[in-house]
Amino acid sequence: MIASGNRGDAIGGRARRVTILGSTGSVGQNTIDLLLRNPDGFEVEALTANRNWARLAEQARALRARFAAIADPAHYLALEQALAGTGIEMAAGPQALVEAAMRPADWVMAGIVGAAGLAPTLAAIRRGVIVALANKEVLVCAGALVMQEVARFGATLLPVDSEHNAIWQCFDHANAENVERIILTASGGPFRERSFEDMRGMTPEQAVAHPNWSMGAKISVDSATMMNKGLELIEAHHLFRLPPERVDIIVHPQSIVHSAVVYRDGSVLAQLGMPDMRTPIAYALAWPDRIETPTKRLDLAQVGRLTFEPPDERRFPALRVAREALIRGGGYPTVLNAANETAVHAFLERRIGFLDIVSTVERTIETMPDGKLESLADVHNFDTEAREVAARLSRASASSRAAAVIGSPS
C-alpha cells in the first residue's frame, strides 16, 4: 500500500537524505527548487541526467551532491571536467542510474521520463525507502510487478503526479472500503477545443504549449493527445487498487481541482490549488510533515468559475485505447506505453503527424500477440517488440505523409 511502510526521518529530526533520478528535468528542477529553499531539511546523495551534463554539474555543485550519474556515456568526459576538484563521485551508463538509486538515501524522487526509469526506480524500491513517484510510465509498463516489490521490500510509494497526489491526500487509507470511486481531472490540453481535422496539422510547438502546466516535452504531448490521462488511469488503478470502472475522468480546463475521492455516503473530497508541481512535490518531500512553498495561493473569487465537461473520446481516442489496454491486461499496458513513447518521439522529430501518435499506438496493440506479464523479462520483451512494431508503423505513416505531400497540387 502506498504511504503505509517506512516513514523515514521526518523533517525536524536529522536532515532527510534525498536522491533525484532525472534531476535535470521539469520535476527534478522543481524538486531542487524546494531543496534550495529548505537547506537545513535536506542533504543530497545523488542526482542523475540523461545527456544534460552541464545542468547536472551545476546542480551537483549547488547542492553538494555526493554522486552524479549520466545515462549517456558520451557526456561523461564533459561531466568529469565540469566537476573536477569537487570530490563528487561520478559514473555513466544505464547501470550508473541504478547505482545512484542504490546509494543510501531516505527519499528518492523517481523523476525520469519513460520506461527508462523502471530499473533505477525498482532499485530504490528494493532498498525499502520512500520513493516519490512522478515517473508514471513505470507503473504503466510494469504496475503489478512494481507494486509487488513495494510490498515485498516494505518501501513507501508516494504519488507525485498532481492528480494522484490529490487523491492520496483525500483518500481514507485506513477505510478504503468506504471509497466508492475516484475522479481524475484533466485539463483537456492545448487542443481541447480543436476539431479532429484541425488536430491533423498540429506541430510539436503547438502540442507542447500546455495552457496550465510547464512540463517536459513528452508529458506535454501526452496531455495534448490525452494519452496522459489514459496513462494516469492505469497509474491510479495500481496505486489505489481500483478497477477501471471506478476511476472517472472529467475535463476541468482551469486545473484547480486536482482530483477527488467519492465516498459511499455521497461525500466528495477534492484537493484544490494553483497548478504548480511544487505543491505535490513538497507534500511528498516533507511527508508526513508539510513545508512552505512559493506556490501562488488559490484565490477562488479571482478564479471565479470552475467548469467541468465529459471527455470527448471521439476526438481523443487515447483514453479509450488506454482503458482497453488495461482491461485486456497481460502485456498490453506495457505495449501501450512503449508504442506511445516511440510515436511521441517520432512526432517530436516531425516524422509523423499529431493524429498518427494514437493511431500508431492502437495499431501496435492490434499487431502484438496476447501474453502474460509475470516477470521483468516479460516487460523487457513486450517493451522491445512493441517499440520495433511502433517504429515500423511510424515509418509507414511517414512514407504515406511524404507521398501525400508529393501528390498534392502545388
Ligand SMILES: NC(=O)c1ccc[n+]([C@@H]2O[C@H](COP(=O)([O-])OP(=O)(O)OC[C@H]3O[C@@H](n4cnc5c(N)ncnc54)[C@H](OP(=O)(O)O)[C@@H]3O)[C@@H](O)[C@H]2O)c1
Ligand atoms: N513535468 C511535470 O510537471 C510532471 C507532472 C506529473 C508527472 N510527471 C511525470 O514525471 C516524469 C518526468 O517528467 P518531466 O516533465 O520532468 O520530464 P523531462 O523534463 O523531460 O525530464 C526528464 C528527466 O529524465 C531524464 N531522462 C530522459 N530520458 C532518460 C533516459 N533514457 N535515461 C535516463 N534519464 C533520462 C532527463 O535527462 P536530460 O535532462 O539529460 O534529458 C531528465 O532529467 C514523467 O514520467 C512525467 O510523466 C511530470
